[in-house]
Amino acid sequence: MSLEKIRKYEFGNPYDTGAVVCDVRKQVGIPEGFKYDMNTETFTYTLGEKDMVFGLGETVRGINKRGWIYVSYNADDPVHDENKTSLYASQNFLIVDDGSSAFGIFVDNPGSVTFDIGYTDMNVMSIHPENNDTSFYVINGDSPLEIVASFRELVGKSYVPPIWAFGYGQSRWGYKTADDIRTVAKRYKELGIPLDMIYMDIDYMQDFKDFTVNPERFPNFESFVREMKADGIRLIPIIDAGVKIEKGYDVYEEGIKNDFFCKKEDGTPLVAAVWPGKVHFPDFLNPAAAKWFGDKYKVLTDMGIEGFWNDMNEPAIFYTEDHLKEVFGELEIIKDKELDIWGFFGFKGLIDSINNNPGDYRRFFHEFNGVKVRHDKVHNLYGFYMTKAAGEAFERNNRDRKILLFSRSSFMGMHRYGGVWTGDNMSWWSHLLLNIKQMPSLNMTGFIYSGADTGGFGGNTTEDLMMRWLEFSIFTPLFRNHSALGTRDQELYRFERSRDFKNIIELRYALIPYIYRECTKAINENGMYFKPLSFVYRDDERAGETEDQLLVGDSLMIAPVYEQNKTGRYVYLPEDMKLVRFRSYKDFDTEVLTKGDHYVKAELNEVLVFIRKGHKLTLTEPANCVDRLDMDRCVATFEF
Ligand code: MIG
Numbered sequence: 145m146s147l148e149k150i151r152k153y154e155f156g157n158p159y160d161t162g163a164v165v166c167d168v169r170k171q172v173g174i175p176e177g178f179k180y181d182m183n184t185e186t187f188t189y190t191l192g193e194k195d196m197v198f199g200l201g202e203t204v205r206g207i208n209k210r211g212w213i214y215v216s217y218n219a220d221d222p223v224h225d226e227n228k229t230s231l232y233a234s235q236n237f238l239i240v241d242d243g244s245s246a247f248g249i250f251v252d253n254p255g256s257v258t259f260d261i262g263y264t265d266m267n268v269m270s271i272h273p274e275n276n277d278t279s280f281y282v283i284n285g286d287s288p289l290e291i292v293a294s295f296r297e298l299v300g301k302s303y304v305p306p307i308w309a310f311g312y313g314q315s316r317w318g319y320k321t322a323d324d325i326r327t328v329a330k331r332y333k334e335l336g337i338p339l340d341m342i343y344m345d346i347d348y349m350q351d352f353k354d355f356t357v358n359p360e361r362f363p364n365f366e367s368f369v370r371e372m373k374a375d376g377i378r379l380i381p382i383i384d385a386g387v388k389i390e391k392g393y394d395v396y397e398e399g400i401k402n403d404f405f406c407k408k409e410d411g412t413p414l415v416a417a418v419w420p421g422k423v424h425f426p427d428f429l430n431p432a433a434a435k436w437f438g439d440k441y442k443v444l445t446d447m448g449i450e451g452f453w454n455d456m457n458e459p460a461i462f463y464t465e466d467h468l469k470e471v472f473g474e475l476e477i478i479k480d481k482e483l484d485i486w487g488f489f490g491f492k493g494l495i496d497s498i499n500n501n502p503g504d505y506r507r508f509f510h511e512f513n514g515v516k517v518r519h520d521k522v523h524n525l526y527g528f529y530m531t532k533a534a535g536e537a538f539e540r541n542n543r544d545r546k547i548l549l550f551s552r553s554s555f556m557g558m559h560r561y562g563g564v565w566t567g568d569n570m571s572w573w574s575h576l577l578l579n580i581k582q583m584p585s586l587n588m589t590g591f592i593y594s595g596a597d598t599g600g601f602g603g604n605t606t607e608d609l610m611m612r613w614l615e616f617s618i619f620t621p622l623f624r625n626h627s628a629l630g631t632r633d634q635e636l637y638r639f640e641r642s643r644d645f646k647n648i649i650e651l652r653y654a655l656i657p658y659i660y661r662e663c664t665k666a667i668n669e670n671g672m673y674f675k676p677l678s679f680v681y682r683d684d685e686r687a688g689e690t691e692d693q694l695l696v697g698d699s700l701m702i703a704p705v706y707e708q709n710k711t712g713r714y715v716y717l718p719e720d721m722k723l724v725r726f727r728s729y730k731d732f733d734t735e736v737l738t739k740g741d742h743y744v745k746a747e748l749n750e751v752l753v754f755i756r757k758g759h760k761l762t763l764t765e766p767a768n769c770v771d772r773l774d775m776d777r778c779v780a781t782f783e784f
Pocket of ligand 1: 455626627
């Protein structure tokens with residue numbers, strides 16, 4: 145059993161977060177290899193010159209996390225630039241690897257944890273939980289992949305999505321009516337571009353109320369769901385964390401009646417504002433409240449819905465009633481004063497502090513494992529427990545079919561209930577590269593069903609960015625084109641080169657048997673679908689430094705083009721491989737390349753796939769949706 149290689153250390157009174165599913169015997173003392181400073185409550189580890197540090201799931205920067213500071217504290221922040229320390233997720237698992245020996249650590253603490261990985265001192269990794277009630281695991285093993293397998297045994301088997309969820313999905317914040325959605329389906333059909341899912345963003349709801357459908361804009365919703373499905377398309381609605389405060393709205397009324405909302409110190413429910421206006425937050429950490437909220441998804445599954453995305457569950461807060469009052473109070477004081485320049489910036493800072501204010505996370509409480517816990521101490525569990533509530537409800541209520549489920553916010557443990565998308569990226573070339581780098585880190589931590597908003601969410605995409613991004617995203621298990629309200633339209637039929645887009649999406653469908661098989665393997669064997677090169681080519685220093693190429697399953701390496709105005713790129717081959725340059729699933733050329741560096745041409749419409757030695761790739765005939773694919777058919781075989 146690989147659990148034998150795991151040691152557990154406890155500090156203070158750790159919460160049972162639900163991340164871990166196995167019992168590991170406790171050790172006394174300090175985690176091996178670490179020093180612990182009682183005064184600063186910080187663990188430190190001296191990094192060797194060759195040490196690379198992998199992990200932390202969804203974060204900014206490289207696959208090798210060395211050289212930056214990361215704070216696990218789930219944040220609703222739509223600007224994922226290099227300067228950020230927190231995104232929507234906290235996966236506190238790391239591997240330190242010098243190429244020949246490695247070990248892993250998992251910090252099971254649901255509050256803020258700071259990982260300074262050679263930021264303050266290039267040779268020191270320090271870990272500081274804000275509240276040091278921590279279970280600290282050290283995982284030994286002969287290689288990163290072995291350590292990953294042990295860690296994943298510790299945290300339990302990853303979520304298995306339905307097979308159709310490997311199809312292509314179109315989304316956009318702004319589809320308002322059934323006809324808007326019909327148009328998307330129709331335009332895709334006209335061009336013969338496969339499509340499995342159309343996502344429904346917040347506008348399908350009545351006044352942004354969870355588990356409602358606006359009856360004017362979506363008359364006969366149930367038959368609309370059926371109509372779409374007859375065309376091979378499933379509708380995937382969004383669910384937000386906040387419940388609108390509105391007399392007569394059943395979810396609100398039931399939540400109040402049963403005391404299911406998060407409360408303040410004084411016992412009254414917290415009043416925050418998000419899209420619905422004023423909301424209460426369900427206390428997903430309270431099992432009774434979680435069961436109640438989870439069962440609500442049935443309103444939609446009863447109408448034929450088979451998939452959901454959970455949003456705003458960090459939770460994102462536009463403002464709280466209390467903080468807003470404080471701000472107005474302070475404005476009252478400075479209103480008639482002559483502001484000096486620092487006073488002016490103080491005033492501006494006050495306004496900027498209104499949304500996602502950290503102080504607001506200290507204003508409300510959960511009923512967690514039978515005790516009252518202030519939110520900030522268990523902050524990172526909120527999105528996890530929302531998604532767990534839904535996942536457990538599907539196991540109770542939807543036994544006849546698998547439900548697609550993924551979330552924006554996450555923590556270790558959530559990988560058992562759903563996947564993740566990486567939130568509000570931008571239509572930037574640098575975010576295509578970030579997407580490439582995030583995938584293996586997410587896979588390490590068991591988030592196999594994951595992907596980014598292809599084409600970019602914020603800002604305006606361009607046709608070539610969309611094309612290049614698709615050429616990478618056809619390999620990501622979650623494959624969705626999504627964009628923000630007010631940005632340039634980016635459905636594939638909005639562009640000129642629709643033939644090329646069709647070819648790329650068809651190639652995805654031809655690859656689905658391979659992708660599905662390799663993802664299933666990663667899930668069942670506690671492995672990784674996307675791997676950094678260095679996890680396989682262990683003693684190859686160049687492989688360790690190559691972060692813009694990935695291994696996909698056991699047989700393939702990819703090297704996406706992620707820069708504008710390029711018709712090729714340099715590729716590093718850690719061994720001889722066979723290159724397949726796809727223009728479509730049936731139009732390609734192949735070439736054997738030797739270990740080492742190569743400049744490889746890739747025109748805008750060409751996808752580069754490298755077959756590893758001793759491996760094979762077979763393609764099936766694409767279809768307009770996954771249900772119509774013949775998974776056993778083989779229209780092309782590539783072998784090396
Ligand atoms: O405040 O529902 O990340 O995918 O389109 C923005 C609207 C709320 C954030 C999600 C995004 C979604 C958007 N939501």
